[in-house]
Amino acid sequence: MSQKITIEPVTRVEGHGKVTIHLDDNNNVTESRFHIVEFRGFERFVQGRPYWEAPVLVQRLCGICPVSHHLAAAKALDMLVGAGTGDGLTPTGEKMRRLMHYGQIFQSHALHFFHLVSPDLLFGIDADPAIRNVIGVVLEHKDLAVQGVMMRKFGQEIIRATAGKKIHGTGAIPGGINKHLSPEDKEAFLNGPDPLNIDQMLAWSQGVLDFFKDYYSKNKSFIDEFASFPSNHLSLVRKDGALDLYHGVLRAVDSEGNKILNDVDYQDYEQYIEEEVRSWSYMKFPYLKSLGKEKGWYRVGPLARLNTCEFIPSPLAQAEFEQYKALTNGKPNNSCLHFHYARLIELLHSAEMMKELLNDPDLMEGELITKGDKAYKGIGLLEAPRGTLFHHYEINELDQITKANLIVSTTNNNEPMNQSVNSVAHSWMDGKLEITEPMMNAVEVAIRAYDPCLSCATHALGKMPLEVSLYDANNKLIDRKRS
């Protein structure tokens, strides 16, 4: 008799995920799926609202990356007010937004690594779960846990200083930003008391990267081979090919590095990307139209970004990037656990960019807003911590939102997460008579590498697609109800 194993909920992953693994009579894996069982109807929620409310409203999608939604919505609204795309803002407008964004990336990456990933690395994925958690890290590696807390706090303070407040920040407005950086905040971030200053953040960022590289040198085969499979990769890149987390053109490469989406304007994303609906998940499955559903899926996030970009425009991160690229001889890295390596290089890059911006006089003075002619359609993209985030709005003559489409990072990674689960399930569970806790955690380790945010992702359909059909013994439909 075949069996079905259910891992629910997936721990140390936000939201409510469910994994099912189907075994045959020989206990070999026949199918595995990562289900999304939570639902949010956000795209409908914003319809009819004045467009200028969007950057504040969308923050309610998620409490951990409200800044990413705030900025992506603001970028889309820049189009509606005729301010152009990200590079059409005033220097002050764009740089204040960038500082806000790097603060968000910094705190998110630090939180993920120190408090979610480090237990698996420090104790091993087969360690006793009573130890393999963040409290275990606190007890045995207190310095790491404190660094994680303080780095997250620093990023949050950057957000407060640029967005105005921690919740319902209003910093980014259509066409720009609503304030300069205060001299007091600038001084505190640059020269504040230890440890809350940018130089300490840089040192700790380098330190945690060195920690990971040391771990990697001792566990190379595990990091390289765990849930490794070829895939396409997609992200924004700067027009000259540099890593740019705030603005750029859309680029995708295949597993060998060949460009399959060649630096296109993201205002035209609908020409290139489509979303598939599958009956067993509330989260859609995006893919590149040119390659079709079977071959067009792609990864987003830190791993993808370091595969699509050609260089990193900050010296410390660039040096690390060169070492990292040498591991694969310049080819794309397709190893799931290298997400962590890439994420930590981005952590360092974010710290460098924050320092550069904090020393930039444009943040203290200059015009805040760009104005132009009204448009009725606006699309904003940026690279959120977890990957490419799409916000698309259309409005009417009354300035009300008539259409909203959001493709969040976790949705972009839907198929890769399923592929990762499948890979791990085969490696760890084929032929086994007993399903152990470490095997179960191995599945979760694969999912955690993507740092998924199911709260963000499950807004995906405008209406819960619940349909109940009742068939009789002769396979005849006798009733059907839809919610």
Place this chain on the structure above:
Amino acid sequence: MQILIYGYGNPGRQDDGLGIALVDRLEEWASEKELVGFEFENNYQLNIEDSEAISNKDLVIFADASEEEIDDFCLSVVDGKGKLSFTTHSASPGYIVKLCKELFQKEPHVLLLHIKGYEWEFREGISDRAKENLDKAFVYMKKVLEHPEIALESKEELKTC
């Protein structure tokens, strides 16, 4: 004495904003009364850096909406010994207290104010029934803040869950 009143929840999910609404009202009231020694904080949810934020306080009162079977509102002591939960997106009050103790060797007296809510849809505004509970909690918490020993010493007047 340093006292932190910390509301959390999502105001875009109706009654989930009860904790934040209460703290906003208390902050306004404390400002009018020119009370000192109080700090007011709001956020969507608790997270790890809050362990540092509470570490230099004598008394911390978290305020959150509750789906529990309670009449209107009540207070419980948070000691970090119960069920602890953490994701990247949220941490339980007990987890924050535990982290504070382990990372900063501080143990402030921490209470959680549970305010009964009823509606949790993707809309702004607190339901009429929950507003009644909010009003009651506001009146009660003013008394606690004027006499924090009620909370610190868990006196009989403390409306426990």
